[in-house]
Amino acid sequence: MAKKALLVVDVQNDFCPGGSLAVTDGDQVVGPLNRLIAFAEENGWEIYFSRDWHPAETKHFEKWPVHCVQNTPGAEFHPNLQFPNDPQNFRVISKGMGDADDYSAFDGGMSPQAEHLYVGGLATDYCVLWTVNRALELGYKVTLLQDACRAVDLTPGDGERAIAQMRQNGARIAPTEEVLNETEKG
Ligand code: VGL
Ligand code: ZN
DSSP states (O other): OOSEEEEEEOOBGGGSTTSTTOOTTGGGGHHHHHHHHHHHHHTTOEEEEEEEOBOSSOGGGGTSOSOOBTTSGGGSBOTTOOOOSSGGGOEEEEEOOSSSOOOSGGGGTOOOSOSEEEEEEEOIIIIIHHHHHHHHHTTOEEEEEEEEEEOOOSSTTHHHHHHHHHHHTTOEEEOHHHHHTOOOOO
């Protein structure tokens, strides 16, 4: 059983430059995440891709511009995101199909068997934050891939505060490079 899992959070067109809820430099997470995805597949980790997957009408859009509506281009994964070669090696987790603000990938039914979860993606101050906090509550060890996430920053500093909160709650904050250089398995 794999002891590590990689979660790529919501790397979708609407959260990237040009999208309806664009995160500044959101597409910059694709490079480091692609390296991690390849590394995770080589090392037999569980790999999850979450996606915001909203119906055309939801109470969620009272708070946010319309984004990531099911089966629209904005909800598609960024075109440069490289999925594992073997489709058996990953799972897509859809969330946000109701009226609740499902910011956590656990709300979409993700349930890794691994004990250590590595997380990157969009956005640091919402889906990444909620997923990491929930994972810590559930008893997972969590490493946040610092250079592989970006924040909405509705209020300047939200992303930094989210990272501080995740650290405070017990997450390790590490650059992708450091994780790729870790040789120990498990
Ligand atoms: C997200 C705002 C609204 C996210 C989703 O994926 O971080 N943020 N819906
Ligand atoms: Zn959303």
